[in-house]
Amino acid sequence: MKTLVVAQQKGGVGKTSSLVHLxxxxxxxGLRVAVIDLDTQGNASFTLQEFGSGYLASQLFDQDGNAVRSAFAELPEGPLMRLIESDPVLANMEKRSLTDAAGAFKENIKALADCGFDVVLIDTAPALGVSLAAALYAADCVLSPIELEAYSIQGIKKMLTTIANVRKLNTKLKFLGMVPSKVDARNPRHVRHQDELQAAYPQLMIPAGIGLRSSIADALASGVPVWKIKKTAARKATQEVRALAAYVFEKMEIEQ
Ligand SMILES: Nc1ncnc2c1ncn2[C@@H]1O[C@H](COP(=O)(O)OP(=O)(O)OP(=O)(O)O)[C@@H](O)[C@H]1O
Ligand SMILES: [Mg+2]
Structure with missing residues (x-):
């Protein structure tokens, strides 16, 4: 089983959109997918509500793996998705010690592997807090969507430092890179920022950006992927999102 965290301290940059589409x-x-929503905003939980498991994300911080093992003991065979949803108690995790929270979370991720999931996708809040750090300590991979705007780019160094610090302790953590999101190719500022980022971080820019496309927002509001939106404008968005998913799938080296 492989675990991916979608992380970026800046808000509204396409983290949840990327996670839901992945x-x-x-x-x-055909994978067996678990989604964990660690953001109290609960956006991923809203879009993926039909996959709700009844298990709450805050429970992953304060119980040993046995509760998870019994909750997901009798999953059917074949491809499936289960959502471990956001709940208000998650806010309390920020007061916990990192060692304590990260230890519990890691045990529960191991338990999800025992239950037969192939992949765990974790959505996080726009903050460098305890729950994000705990997720990074337990994960195999991290992906950071970015907007091509000054405020988003301003936060990149901090995010990269956080990831580098976690990698000293979680040496298996692989940074898949930054995905430019909500890109407007006709906006000269976006084009300039994209070029600047490409020059500054050639190894870290993922060659599969996502355009600014209202069909993506329509999809998130309707609880479906963008390829289910029946509008001509959704076609381009579908190609971009599928290309990102193919890239991430390959880099994660998921075994079924
Ligand atoms: N490619 C896109 N084109 C147009 N709108 C988008 C796109 N991606 C996301 N959005 C919209 O932008 C808003 C922010 O996106 P999203 O929720 O994915 O960002 P986020 O990084 O998860 O935000 P937060 O930090 O608040 O969790 C949402 O309203 C979403 O519908
Ligand atoms: Mg979000």
């Missing part, structure tokens, strides 16, 4: 795409690839 989840739908991986399900269609």
């Amino acid at each position: 989840a739908f795409d991986f399900l269609e690839r």
